[in-house]
Amino acid sequence: SxxxxxxxxxxxxxxxxxxxxxxxxxxxxxxxxxxxxxxxxxxxxxxxxxxxxxxxxxNHEDRLTEPLIRDDDGELREASWDEAYDLIVDEMERIHDEHSAQGMGFYGCSKAMNEENYLIQKLARRYGTNSVDTCTRMCHSSTVYALRNSLGAGAMTNSMEDLEEAADVFWIQGANPGEQHPIANSQYFRQAVLEGATVIQVDPHANKTTRSFDIDETDRHMHLQLEPGTDIPLLNVVIKTILENDWLDEEFIAERTQGVDDLKETLEDFDKEAAAEECGVPLEDIELAAEKYAMANNAAIFTGMGMSQHTCGVDNVQNEINLALITGNLGRPGTGVNPLRGQNNVQGASDVGAMPNVLPGYRQVDDPEIRADVEEVWDFEIPSEPGLTNVEMSHEIGDTIHGLYIMGENPVMSEPDTNQVEKRLEELDFMVVQDIYETETAEYADVILPATSWAERDGTVVNTDRRTQRMRGVDKVHPNTKHDLDILCDVGQRLFDDGSFDFEGPEEVFEELRQVAPIFHGMTYDRLGEEGIHWPCLEPGDEGDPYLYADGFTTESGYGQIEGVRHQPPKETPDEEYPLILTTGRIIEHYNTGTMSRRSETLNRVEPENFVDVHPNDAETYGVEDGDYVTLKSRRGEIEVQARVTEDIKEGTVWTTPHFADSAGNRLTNDVLDERAKIPEYKAAAAEIEVT
Ligand code: SF4
CATH class of the missing domain: 2.20.25.90 (ADC-like domains)
Known part of the structure; x- marks a missing residue:
């Protein structure tokens, strides 16, 4: 061990x-x-x-235990590691010769550790492409874009501890911490409400978060149940109410921001009543919420995928930033704009550069000076053109992309429009998957490499509030599996005989990461200990920053950027053929594509299958009874699921999950992208329902 x-x-x-x-x-x-x-x-x-x-x-019996190679007859057979590696090297070299380095795409993994993600982005860049990405693209790329652009860093501005102690108001929009971040919800948010804080939840769906704040004798919880895709008008009503009542922090605006006039101009002719009606929320409720937020000593915004997964995802988050900036709710404990990050290392995977536009530490890959700086450590030339995002790689299969190297992700289940993803994967020349099970994606792979699980490995991860922590593993459960880190070193050494992938273990990789990513520079494995450290940790001895921007924003101008935004409806809205609006979300028992949670007996016992929430009035219209099996359809596909007739969802909206392979919510979702962040619009698609 x-x-x-x-x-x-x-x-x-x-x-x-x-x-x-x-x-x-x-x-x-x-x-x-x-x-x-x-x-x-x-x-x-x-x-x-x-x-x-x-x-x-x-411990599950589905664990992969030996390398597998797909023979010409399409069947998988066991192979030795050497045979598998030889095939990988031959195919990657062939693709390079025939199509250039741009013919390959690399998927890092938000569940793999920093060291492993660091190595896969280094492997991609040594191969000659910046086309490396992780599922951060699917969850918070729009949030990261807006935060970096307008405040400086693409991460939670504050940390759990300071929020619990100092915040008087928690504004939770498009996030469901009661199910997705349960301990944050119970230990921090609910605790704060018990001690006097107020929660304002903005979500089309009532869920465990809503119910967790139904605390006897408190009226400190509001739920604004808006129509999917109306977050911008709702926040514009809030902001206009604040402007009208002069609840601004004028000093903060003058000293630390720019762009407030643009915001005022955008909202000059804005009609609050019409907007509230569009949102489906009473105007006086939104005005009351605005007052509570603006009057708080410290108010903190939490943002989730209900905000980020839209074609206007960047603008959705920008409007939260606008709200925080005009009221001076940034740069001190209990405030900020705080994305609740999904996977245990989705923050870290981006931090260490498994993204197509940035090197480790969010340093722009198209900046020659930054490249030169990193090249001094890496000793090879870094490609200068930003690469493709994961959804773009998937769209490019057959055109520019001919091979994929996938570490631990499952795009068949996680990307929108599953039917198309499957079709495209069939057209790929070559795909390597390293994972712990034969996932839905691995069914299309030519080589499957059996990796060790999280419980058997050492390394570091970064949690949602930038706390970098160590993970420690027990012995391998299956002797012929390998750690992702060792697999990447083996492949790197065989492809490039130049020492770029000579690492003894995760600590050595972390030492190199520290040299190229200033946000980690002051950390060592010893210093991380059991407590961890919040990045940025710029120098040895630096304690790290529990909250950002105390001394100013880290944008180029040094100011926080305010920018007025206008309503942009989802790309697909209901019509005669598809009269309902479908939105998606997760439940507490399962996790994303379900690869791990569906292999847990306890979780499967509680929630064995997918379902769709239908409002009682819609149920009546379509003749659906609670518990009926229904066909849920969109322009892209259909799934069969059990209906739950419930007032948790608004009339005209249906809600399902992405977790279950046999009725995957993503067969229905729309793969249209936010132009800047390239995040798909998972949260709104036109749909119809039929009793099966
Ligand atoms: Fe904590 Fe894990 Fe539950 Fe998240 S899923 S709240 S990390 S126990």
Whole structure:
């Protein structure tokens, strides 16, 4: 074992970005078991249903145990590592010769560690392309874009601890922490409400977050249940109410921002009543929420995929930034604009450069000076043109993209319009998948490499509030599996005989990361210890920053950027043929594409299958009874799911999940993209429903 003590091993839950500490132990047969970690820095021993069940998928019989190669007859057969590596090297070299380096695309993994994501982006760039991306593209790329552009850093501005202590108002829009970040919700937000804070939730769907704040004898919870895709008009009503009442922080605006006149001009003729009607929320409710936010000493915004996964995702988040900037709610404890990040290392995967436009530490790849700086450490030429995002790589299959190298992601389930994704993958020349199970994507692979799981590896991850923490592993459960990091080093060494991939282990990789990414420069494995450190940590001895922008914004101008935005409806709206609007979300028991959570007995027992929420009036219109199986259709496909007739959803809207392979919500979603961030519009598609 890599753990030096004899007792349980301290690590981090592999599911969400809250980053709860857990302990794991291993018996003589290799079975891995869960133990609480009582004084873990983030969760102090609390755990949600997913975290408690996380080791079940590690022990699952579906684990890949040997490398597999697809023969000419299409069947998979076991192979040695050498045979698999030889094939990978031959095919990658062939694609390079026939189509240039741009013929390959690389997927990093938001569940893999910083060191592994660092290596896959280095592998892509050494090969000669910047086409490397992770599923951060699907969840918060628009948020990261807006935050970087207007404040300076593409990450949560504050941290859980300062928010719980200092915030009087939590404005939660398009996020469902009660199910997606359960410990943050129970330990921090709910706790703050019990102690006097107010929660304003903006979401088309009532969910466990809504119910978690139904606390006796408090009226400190509002739920603004808006129509999907009307976040901009709703926030414009809020902002206009603040402007009308002069609830602005004039000093903050004058000293630290630019662009307020543009915002005022955008809203000059804005009709609040018409907008409230469009949102489907009473105007006086939005005005009251505006007052509560503006009157708070410290108000914090939390933002989730309900905001980011739209073709206007960047503008949605920009409007949250506008709200925070005009009221001076940035740069001190209890404030800010805070994306709740999904996977346990989706923040870190981006931080270490597994993105097509930036090198580790968010340094622009098209800046020659930055490239020169990194080239000094890497000792090879970095391609200068930004690469393709993952959805663009998928769209380019057969045109520019001929091969894919996928570490741990499952685009068949995670990308929108599944039917098209499957068709395109069939056209690929060559695909490598390294994973712990034969995923829906691996079914299209030519080589499948069996990786160790999160519980068997050492490395670091960055949680939603930039806290960088160490993960520690127990022994391998299956002897012929390999750590992702070792696989990438093996492939890198075989492709390039120049020492670029000579690393003894994760700590050596982290040491190189520190040299090229200033935000990690002051961290070492020793310093991270059990508490972790929030980046930026620029110098050895630097304690890291629990909240950003105390001394100014880190944009080029040094100012926070205010920018008025106008309503942009979703690209698909209901019509006669598809009269409903479909929106998607996740449930507490399952996680994203379900590869791990569907292999957990406990989670499957609670939620064994997909469902669709239908409003009682719509149920009547379409003749649907609670519990009926229905066909849910969009222009792109259909799935069969059980109907739940419930007032949790607004009339005219239906809601389903992406977790289940046999009724995958993404067969229906629209792959149209936000122009700047390239995030797909998962949250709004026209749909219809038929009783099966
Ligand atoms: Fe794991 Fe997130 Fe649950 Fe914590 S809240 S136990 S990190 S899934």
């Amino acid at each position: 890599s753990d030096e003590s004899d007792g349980p091993t301290k690590t981090i839950c592999p599911y969400c970005g809250v980053g709860c500490g857990i302990q794991i132990a291993q018996d003589d047969e290799g079975e891995v078991t869960f133990r609480p970690w009582g004084d873990a820095p983030v969760n102090e021993g609390s755990i949600c249903i997913k975290g408690g069940a996380a080791t079940q998928s590690v």
